[in-house]
Each structure stands twice: as C-alpha cells, then as structure tokens.
Amino acid sequence: xxxxxxxxxxxxxxxxxxxxxxxxxxxxxxxxxxxxxxxxxxxxxxxxxxxxxxxxxxxxxxxxxxxxxxxxxxxxxxxxxxxxxxxxxxxxxxxxxxxxxxxxxxxxxxxxxxxxxxxxxxxxxxxxxxxxxxxxxxxxxxxxxxxxxxxxxxxxxxxxxxxxxxxxxxxxxxxxxxxxxxxxxxxxxxxxxxxxxxxxxxxxxxxxxxxxxxxxxxxxxxxxxxxxxxxxxxxxxxxxxxxxxxxxxxxxxxxxxxxxxxxxxxxxxxxxxxxxxxxxxxxxxxxxxxxxxxxxxxxxxxxxxxxxxxxxxxxxxxxxxxxxxxxxxxxxxxxxxxx
Amino acid sequence: xxxxxxxxxxxxxxxxxxxxxxxxxxxxxxxxxxxxxxxxxxxxxxxxxxxxxxxxxxxxxxxxxxxxxxxxxxxxxxxxxxxxxxxxxxxxxxxxxxxxxxxxxxxxxxxxxxxxxxxxxxxxxxxxxxxxxxxxxxxxxxxxxxxxxxxxxxxxxxxxxxxxxxxxxxxxxxxxxxxxxxxxxxxxxxxxxxxxxxxxxxxxxxxxxxxxxxxxxxxxxxxxxxxxxxxxxxxxxxxxxxxxxxxxxxxxxxxxxxxxxxxxxxxxxxxxxxxxxxxxx
Numbered sequence: 001x002x003x004x005x006x007x008x009x010x011x012x013x014x015x016x017x018x019x020x021x022x023x024x025x026x027x028x029x030x031x032x033x034x035x036x037x038x039x040x041x042x043x044x045x046x047x048x049x050x051x052x053x054x055x056x057x058x059x060x061x062x063x064x065x066x067x068x069x070x071x072x073x074x075x076x077x078x079x080x081x082x083x084x085x086x087x088x089x090x091x092x093x094x095x096x097x098x099x100x101x102x103x104x105x106x107x108x109x110x111x112x113x114x115x116x117x118x119x120x121x122x123x124x125x126x127x128x129x130x131x132x133x134x135x136x137x138x139x140x141x142x143x144x145x146x147x148x149x150x151x152x153x154x155x156x157x158x159x160x161x162x163x164x165x166x167x168x169x170x171x172x173x174x175x176x177x178x179x180x181x182x183x184x185x186x187x188x189x190x191x192x193x194x195x196x197x198x199x200x201x202x203x204x205x206x207x208x209x210x211x212x213x214x215x216x217x218x219x220x221x222x223x224x225x226x227x228x229x230x231x232x233x234x235x236x237x238x239x240x241x242x243x244x245x246x247x248x249x250x251x252x253x254x255x256x257x258x259x260x261x262x263x264x265x266x267x268x269x270x271x272x273x274x275x276x277x278x279x280x281x282x283x284x285x286x287x288x289x290x291x292x293x294x295x296x297x298x299x300x301x302x303x304x305x306x307x308x309x310x311x312x313x314x315x316x317x318x319x320x321x322x323x324x325x326x327x328x329x330x331x332x333x334x335x336x337x338x339x
Numbered sequence: 340x341x342x343x344x345x346x347x348x349x350x351x352x353x354x355x356x357x358x359x360x361x362x363x364x365x366x367x368x369x370x371x372x373x374x375x376x377x378x379x380x381x382x383x384x385x386x387x388x389x390x391x392x393x394x395x396x397x398x399x400x401x402x403x404x405x406x407x408x409x410x411x412x413x414x415x416x417x418x419x420x421x422x423x424x425x426x427x428x429x430x431x432x433x434x435x436x437x438x439x440x441x442x443x444x445x446x447x448x449x450x451x452x453x454x455x456x457x458x459x460x461x462x463x464x465x466x467x468x469x470x471x472x473x474x475x476x477x478x479x480x481x482x483x484x485x486x487x488x489x490x491x492x493x494x495x496x497x498x499x500x501x502x503x504x505x506x507x508x509x510x511x512x513x514x515x516x517x518x519x520x521x522x523x524x525x526x527x528x529x530x531x532x533x534x535x536x537x538x539x540x541x542x543x544x545x546x547x548x549x550x551x552x553x554x555x556x557x558x559x560x561x562x563x564x565x566x567x568x569x570x571x572x573x574x575x576x577x578x579x580x581x582x583x584x585x586x587x588x589x590x591x592x593x594x595x596x597x598x599x600x601x602x603x604x605x606x607x608x609x610x611x612x613x614x615x616x617x618x619x620x
Contacts, residue, residue: 011617045433045617045618045619048433048436048437049436049437049439050433050436050437050617050618050619051617051618051619052615052617069439069441070439070441073437073438073439074439076437078434078437080433080434080437081430081433082430083430084429084430084431084433084434085429085431086347086429086431087429088350088351088352089350093350097343097346097347098434098435098438100342100343100346101340101343101435101438101440102438102439102440103438103439143434146434
C-alpha cells in the first residue's frame with residue numbers, strides 16, 4: 001500500500017528524512033513511531049504530496065506520488081498534525097465544504113455520507129454550534145469523520161488519539177479495528193506506545209530521520225528466553241536456581257531458563273511459593289527507548305569541560321548498543337535486552 | 340471548488356461587515372453634504388463631490404471616488420491576502436490539498452472568489468450610493484455648470500460641463516465600475532501572490548497595502564517620474580475620464596493595460612510559487 005525507496009527530505013542544510021524505505025502492506029495496521037522531531041510528520045506529508053521529496057520514490061496504492069496524487073489521494077483519508085476546521089462554522093457545515101471540495105461523491109448522497117461518518121466517530125448528535133466551541137476531543141472526532149467521508153482504502157493518521165479521554169481512545173481503537181477488518185489499511189503515527197501495542201500489527205521506528213526498525217509487532221514481542229518469577233520468598237528462589245538468576249529486584253527475579261513450565265514444576269517441587277511466573281517479553285516502550293535518542297524538543301547544554309560532570313552521555317550515534325547503521329532486526333534486539 | 344470558495348466567502352460574517360462599511364461611508368458623506376449643503380469646492384475633496392449637489396444621479400461616481408483611495412484597496416487586500424494564507428493559518432490548507440484539491444484549482448477558485456468580492460463590493464457601492472444620491476439630492480436638478488445646457492432630458496453634467504443623458508450616465512457609471520473592478524483585481528493579484536508566500540494572512544494583506552502605498556508615493560514623486568507610468572496606482576483615477584465629454588480614453592486604456600500586466604505577472608508568480616511549495620502549515 002505504501003512503499004518508499006530511499007526517501008530523503010532536506011530543508012536547507014537540515015536533513016529531516018534520510019533514506020527512509022517504508023513498506024506498508026495491504027491490511028496492515030502500521031504504527032509509525034519516533035521521538036518528536038524525528039521526521040514522522042514530514043514523511044506523512046510527503047506521502048500525501050504536501051511536501052516534495054528531495055530524492056527517493058514514493059508509491060501509494062501502487063501508484064507513484066505525488067505524480068498520481070489526484071487518483072491516489074481520492075482513496076486516502078488523512079489526519080495530519082491535529083484536526084482543523086473552519087472555526088466559525090458548524091461541524092456539519094465543515095464536512096459539507098470538505099466533501100464538496102474533493103472529487104467524486106455526488107451531491108445527493110452527501111447528506112448520507114456525512115451522517116454516516118458522524119455516526120462512526122460518535123458525533124451523530126452534534127448541533128449547530130460553531131467548531132470554535134468544540135472540545136479538542138470533539139475536533140479530533142470531526143477530523144476523523146472528514147477522513148472517513150469517502151470510505152478510504154488507506155487511512156493515514158497522525159496522532160489520532162490526541163485529545164481523547166481513555167474511553168474515547170478505546171472507541172477509536174475499536175473503530176480502527178473494525179475499519180481494518182473491513183479492508184482498510186491503517187498507517188498511524190503515535191507517541192502512545194501502549195496504544196500502538198494494542199492496535200498495531202506492524203511497527204516502524206524512525207529516529208533523526210532514519211528508519212531504524214520495521215518489523216511485525218509479534219516478532220518484536222517474542223519471548224526473550226528469560227522468565228519473570230515473583231515469589232514471597234525470593235531468597236529461596238535465588239538459592240534453588242543458583243546461577244540462573246540474572247537480576248533480582250525485591251520479590252521479582254529474572255531467570256534465564258528456556259521453559260516456563262519446567263521452571264514452575266521445579267520451584268513447586270522444591271516447595272517454593274510462586275506468585276507469578278511468565279516468559280519475559282520486551283515491551284514496545286523498552287524497545288523504542290533503547291533505539292531512539294531524546295526527542296528534538298529536548299535541548300541539552302553542549303558538553304564542555306564545565307558541563308561535562310552533569311550532562312548525560314546520551315547523545316551521539318556511536319554510543320549504546322543500537323549504533324548499528326541502517327535497520328536492526330528483531331533478533332539483534334532481543335538478545336541484548338536488559339532490564 | 341469555485342462554488343465551495345464562494346460559499347466560504349459568503350458564510351464569513353467579516354466579509355459582510357466590510358461590505359457594509361464600504362457602502363456606509365458614502366452614505367455618511369452624503370448625509371453630511373445634504374444636511375449642510377456644503378460640498379467641497381471643485382478641485383478639492385473627493386472627486387465629483389462638488390457636482391453632487393446639483394445632481395444626485397452622479398453620486399455613485401462620487402461614492403466610488405470616496406472609497407477608492409483607501410477603503411476599497413484595504414478590503415480587497417484583506418480578502419486576497421487571506422485566500423491561501425488564511426487556509427494555511429487555520430490548518431485547512433493541508434486537508435484541502437489532501438482531499439485532493441489540485442493546487443492550480445484551489446488557486447483559480449480563490450482568484451474567482453476575490454473577483455466575486457471585488458465586483459460585489461464595487462456594484463454594491465454604486466447601487467447603494469445611487470439610491471442615496473436620488474433620495475438626498477434628487478434626480479432631476481438643474482444642470483448649472485459653466486457651459487452646461489439646461490434641458491429636461493439632462494440628468495447630470497459631465498466634468499467638462501456639457502450635459503449627459505440618464506442612459507449615457509448609466510453606461511458611463513458601468514464603465515467606471517468595470518475600470519475600478521479591474522484596478523482592484525490588480526491589488527487582489529498582488530495580495531494573492533503574497534498569500535502564497537506567507538502563512539500569515541495579515542502579513543499578506545499588509546504587504547499588498549505596502550506595495551500600493553509605495554506606488555502612491557512614487558507616482559507623486561517628480562524624480563520618479565520615469566517609472567511612474569508603470570506603477571499600479573498611477574491610473575487608478577483614470578475612470579474619472581468616463582465623465583468627460585467626450586470620454587478621454589487615453590488614460591483609461593493605459594490603466595487597463597497596466598493592470599492587465601500586474602494581474603498576469605502576479606498570478607503567474609503565485610501559481611509558480613504555490614505549485615512547487617512545501618506545505619508545512
């Protein structure tokens with residue numbers, strides 16, 4: 001659905017996006033992650049033909065962008081950097097204008113389309129208040145309704161859960177899942193990693209303009225080969241499993257063992273109480289934090305002789321285990337995991 | 340898309356307020372003149388105003404002369420400056436382009452909307468001031484100009500002093516309306532271009548006004564007389580020549596030619612810039 005090859009964007013001397021090669025397949029729910037200022041929005045803008053690439057190719061729905069923009073974008077719904085609306089008009093009036101501006105979609109069915117979209121996002125009952133009086137959550141829903149007007153094959157959403165309360169986020173997730181099951185491919189960027197974890201089937205992680213990982217979520221979250229054990233008597237666990245315990249934190253132990261069932265049997269046979277026992281999996285948060293640098297919204301003092309004592313050694317592509325150029329694979333990541 | 344833009348234009352309360360102000364100023368002036376019967380002497384104050392006391396049907400021309408120097412250009416610069424920059428500022432530009440609306444189509448629709456506003460404004464001013472003029476000054480006064488001939492079918496006197504029939508006057512007013520509309524289109528084109536350059540509609544409007552003020556200054560400056568004929572405001576008042584007998588076409592033609600060049604150049608620049616621009620708003 002979306003393929004980019006060595007996509008690069010330079011703003012003056014600033015390299016915003018560097019050789020990004022995305023591959024979003026039909027039916028994916030693709031989570032696009034990265035710190036603030038890492039180039040997510042610029043990539044999304046290039047996919048939509050708003051920003052022109054410096055070099056590299058983009059294919060959306062099998063056609064080159066931005067050359068085939070008119071045909072491609074008619075089948076794409078989008079939400080970029082927050083919702084917008086004509087603030088002095090009502091939500092419905094906004095949807096009428098947006099619907100009328102685009103190609104396709106007859107005038108007679110406009111009303112039905114708009115009511116359907118409002119229904120889907122949970123705004124069916126809105127009155128004629130001007131959008132200026134909407135809450136951020138309502139505006140977010142309205143923006144999503146605009147994206148859904150033409151029953152798109154592909155949804156490109158930048159931070160769709162922004163401004164929604166927990167219930168609203170849950171509703172959005174259910175809506176995305178339902179749309180996806182009906183055949184819509186979903187490409188979304190988000191900071192909310194738990195959201196992505198619960199919704200997405202595939203993730204791409206971008207940092208300082210480079211795509212550093214693109215993988216199925218299931219592969220990323222495969223067991224690490226270690227087991228988490230919680231016991232009221234951690235001392236006896238450590239004694240019984242001498243040498244296999246890699247980490248101990250209060251009543252929580254991390255044990256290097258291949259088979260949870262066998263470990264459990266062994267502990268129970270030794271008469272040790274086991275409160276919890278599960279295979280360790282990397283959380284998306286660990287993964288993202290280990291792979292990415294601080295966001296561009298954090299500006300540290302340059303490390304000089306005076307500042308060196310207090311500054312964190314977090315900068316520089318050469319520090320840390322993630323320094324390998326280009327894309328890392330799931331296998332690289334899972335073996336070096338630390339808690 | 341053109342219809343969408345016209346709907347947007349019409350549903351903006353601000354635009355109606357600006358039209359009301361444009362029509363209101365000449366009415367205010369007319370009331371003062373009618374109450375006091377103190378028109379500025381010929382050659383001073385707004386053009387034609389001194390003739391109005393003698394003939395209310397000439398008031399549309401006087402009204403246009405009142406709004407032309409400041410009010411009308413400001414209104415047009417605001418609308419033109421808002422066209423693209425306003426969409427960028429409200430964040431709707433990215434959604435319109437991703438709809439998708441082609442960039443050339445959007446620009447064309449915006450231009451048509453600016454043209455529609457200009458025409459509405461000029462025609463509304465002419466119509467309301469005609470009504471005001473007839474109500475306050477009457478339509479069949481005595482033509483009392485030097486050399487003017489008093490006759491029943493003479494509705495007004497031209498600037499040259501000879502009489503003009505009502506039908507001819509209507510034609511001349513229409514000509515003046517058209518000329519002013521074209522002049523304002525030049526302002527609109529400059530504002531539209533600036534509107535593609537910046538994301539601030541205020542900046543674009545002020546930029547267009549700055550261009551006009553610069554032009555006014557240079558036109559009056561003797562040492563800049565070499566370039567004065569090419570300034571956008573140089574022939575703005577040439578439509579007064581519609582009210583001479585016979586009509587002096589020389590400056591009218593030049594004015595139209597200058598505006599045509601400005602419109603063509605700035606629209607081309609607007610298109611070239613907008614079509615290749617990264618939309619980062």
